[in-house]
Amino acid sequence: MDLGEHTILITGGASGIGLALAARFLRAGSRVIVCGRREEKLREAAAAHPGLITHRADVATAAGRRTLCDWVMQAYPALDVLVNNAGIQRRFQLTAPTDWDDVREELAINLEAPLHLSLMLLPQLMRQPRPAIVNITSGLSFAPLTAAPVYSATKAALHSLTLSLRHQLSHTPVSVVEVIPPAVNTDLGGAGLHTFGAPLDEFADAVFARLGAGDVEIAYGGAAQSSRASRAELDAIFNRMNATIH
Numbered sequence: 612m613d614l615g616e617h618t619i620l621i622t623g624g625a626s627g628i629g630l631a632l633a634a635r636f637l638r639a640g641s642r643v644i645v646c647g648r649r650e651e652k653l654r655e656a657a658a659a660h661p662g663l664i665t666h667r668a669d670v671a672t673a674a675g676r677r678t679l680c681d682w683v684m685q686a687y688p689a690l691d692v693l694v695n696n697a698g699i700q701r702r703f704q705l706t707a708p709t710d711w712d713d714v715r716e717e718l719a720i721n722l723e724a725p726l727h728l729s730l731m732l733l734p735q736l737m738r739q740p741r742p743a744i745v746n747i748t749s750g751l752s753f754a755p756l757t758a759a760p761v762y763s764a765t766k767a768a769l770h771s772l773t774l775s776l777r778h779q780l781s782h783t784p785v786s787v788v789e790v791i792p793p794a795v796n797t798d799l800g801g802a803g804l805h806t807f808g809a810p811l812d813e814f815a816d817a818v819f820a821r822l823g824a825g826d827v828e829i830a831y832g833g834a835a836q837s838s839r840a841s842r843a844e845l846d847a848i849f850n851r852m853n854a855t856i857h
Contacts (some may be wrong), residue, residue, distance in 0.1 A: 615640030623697030625652035627797035632817035670724040691739035695725035700762040721765035750834030791830035
């Protein structure tokens with residue numbers, strides 16, 4: 612994948628992995644649009660990265676996704692890369708009282724949004740010479756963290772969807788890329804929960820290099836092991852990861 616001279620939309624791009632990738636695309640010479648729900652984070656991102664385009668959008672709702680797509684296609688008709696990065700992770704016990712609206716929001720942001728945005732933007736992408744869809748999944752796609760049951764399930768579904776999308780688009784100009792992170796030191800799931808994870812810049816540098824090399828499946832760190840593990844190896848990873856969770 613060429614890294615410069617694209618027009619790129621990154622969902623959830625005001626912080627974490629999304630912003631780290633946005634900064635690198637921007638330095639490579641691409642026009643980069645990041646969207647998110649938090650105005651404060653969007654302002655901070657724009658101030659830290661001159662030239663970055665920010666837009667407030669809520670991809671948790673179908674109406675919000677339609678509004679985003681209508682805006683970006685009108686304002687940036689050269690859009691040729693969609694990075695489905697937005698995601699939330701909630702840790703809870705399935706046996707405890709749970710607000711269904713919270714569960715539904717996690718499903719919507721992590722799975723409905725990348726599918727819906729891809730479907731709406733595909734006609735636009737197909738008109739471009741070097742288009743791509745980049746889905747950010749997780750090492751938990753292969754061995755779930757039971758403390759984050761919905762997050763793990765949505766990432767497994769997005770991994771499956773990415774394979775189907777790549778196969779269906781194999782005879783079109785659209786490249787479909789999957790980035791498979793391990794735990795990365797970001798605020799996903801809440802401040803401090805991922806301080807044990809891979810350093811964000813180290814992870815983003817490795818991913819960006821492999822994007823430039825044309826890889827379509829980019830797994831990093833422990834996620835690389837999970838993504839290629841046998842069933843026996845996945846069972847061992849699952850048991851080790853969830854040993855203290857009941």
